[in-house]
Amino acid sequence: MNKKPGKTTTKTSQKSTAKLRIIAGEWRSRQLPIPDIEGLRPTPDRVRETLFNWISHFVPGAQCADLFCGSGALGLEALSRGAKSTLFVDNSKVVTRQMQVNLDTLKAQNAKVIQQNTKDFLMEATPIPMDLIFLDPPFRKDWMSQIVPLLDKGWLADHAMVYIEMEKEATLPPLPDHWTLLKEKAAGQLVYRLFDINKHH
Numbered sequence: 278m279n280k281k282p283g284k285t286t287t288k289t290s291q292k293s294t295a296k297l298r299i300i301a302g303e304w305r306s307r308q309l310p311i312p313d314i315e316g317l318r319p320t321p322d323r324v325r326e327t328l329f330n331w332i333s334h335f336v337p338g339a340q341c342a343d344l345f346c347g348s349g350a351l352g353l354e355a356l357s358r359g360a361k362s363t364l365f366v367d368n369s370k371v372v373t374r375q376m377q378v379n380l381d382t383l384k385a386q387n388a389k390v391i392q393q394n395t396k397d398f399l400m401e402a403t404p405i406p407m408d409l410i411f412l413d414p415p416f417r418k419d420w421m422s423q424i425v426p427l428l429d430k431g432w433l434a435d436h437a438m439v440y441i442e443m444e445k446e447a448t449l450p451p452l453p454d455h456w457t458l459l460k461e462k463a464a465g466q467l468v469y470r471l472f473d474i475n476k477h478h
Contacts, residue, residue, distance in 0.1 A: 295319075297348045300326055302357030309379045311348040312371045316415050319348035320442060324464050328440060329354060331460050331471055332409065335438060336360050339408035342432070344395045344424070349376050351411040351440070352388070360409070362387040368394045396423050404431030413442040422450035429453060437474045442467055 296308045297319055311319060320328075328351075329336070337359035343352030344366050352363040365376050365388065373392040380388050391398060395414070410428065414420035421443065428439065439456070441449070445468050452472070460471040 297350050297353070298322065299353055299357050301329070302354070302359065304353070304357040304383055307357075307383065309353070309382065310375065312369075312375045314369065314371055317347050317372070319350040320413060320469075321464065324442070324462075324467070324469055325350060325354055327462060328469065328471070329358065332438060332440075333358070335409065340405070340434070341409040341411065342366065342407045343411045344399075345412065345414040345420070346376060346390075347372060347413065349379065351413065353379070353383075355409065355411075356383075356385055356388060360387075362389075364388070364405075364407075365390045366393060366395050366398050368392065395420075396427065399424065399427040399430075399432060406434035406437070407432055408434050408437050410437065410439045411442075412440060416444040417447070419447075421447075425450055425452060433474045433476070435474070435476045439472045439474060440469065441472070442469045444468075 295311045295313055297311045299305060299307045300322060311317065336355050339360045341352055341355045341360045341363040343349060343363055346352055346365040346367045349365055352365050356363050367373050370392055373390050376390045412424060421441065445463060445466055455475050457473045457475060458470060459473050462469055
């Protein structure tokens with residue numbers, strides 16, 4: 278067994294595999310492995326629970342996109358709770374490979390995984406109007422100022438909802454007038470917000 282230098286806390290790689298737990302819906306309490314890579318932080322259970330309380334009426338039948346999907350916690354939770362489909366996008370091959378394995382394990386038919394930089398994907402793919410978009414990018418990389426303007430180029434259905442999770446000290450870029458803040462809450466080092474997009478504002 279090869280031990281990486283400096284890692285003394287893990288006994289074996291198998292035992293230390295991080296798990297993601299789906300909170301509610303069809304796959305309630307299912308646990309799925311998530312890649313052990315630096316910077317991957319699944320949205321905490323408590324935050325996810327609050328978010329899905331906010332949007333519970335909105336999720337069934339919604340077309341969703343989990344951009345910077347990482348563990349896929351948000352998109353999987355949406356599918357479990359009756360979303361019509363979820364598109365998972367992440368730049369990491371390790372992440373997207375595990376994402377596909379987990380979807381296969383769940384026998385999810387209504388999901389698609391794309392390995393690509395989120396910004397490139399939004400610029401190059403043919404836009405699909407999404408009802409619900411989850412944005413939980415890596416911290417301290419100023420992703421929001423790059424991504425928000427791209428979403429308005431055909432990726433948002435009317436009255437779409439956009440969930441944004443970011444580090445507490447970061448500031449949101451200027452948002453379009455038709456983005457209305459519905460909910461906002463802080464938890465530990467992060468702040469999370471839910472926006473309603475009203476194109477006929």
